[in-house]
Amino acid sequence: MFSGVSEVLCSRCGRDRGLAAPVEALAWVSERQGDRTTWLCPACARAHVRDIEGKLPEAYW
Ligand SMILES: [Zn+2]
Known part of the structure; x- marks a missing residue:
């Protein structure tokens, strides 16, 4: 394993x-x-939640 780098x-x-x-x-x-x-990552997890909320039916009005 390379130290400091994960999969x-x-x-x-x-x-x-x-x-x-x-x-x-x-x-x-x-x-x-x-x-x-x-x-x-934490920043993308927050953005991802917003993506899901953005796909609520109101988004298609
Ligand atoms: Zn990320």
Whole structure:
């Protein structure tokens, strides 16, 4: 293993969780999709939630 580099990358922005500060790494969010696990960094996790809320029916009026 390379020190400081993990196999966990943010699925939105490609940030490497292994390069995040330990405290920040704890805030990463994992999502199960079938047999795969994808990860979102804290900033993208917040944006992702907003994406979901943006897809409420009102968005299609
Ligand atoms: Zn990200």
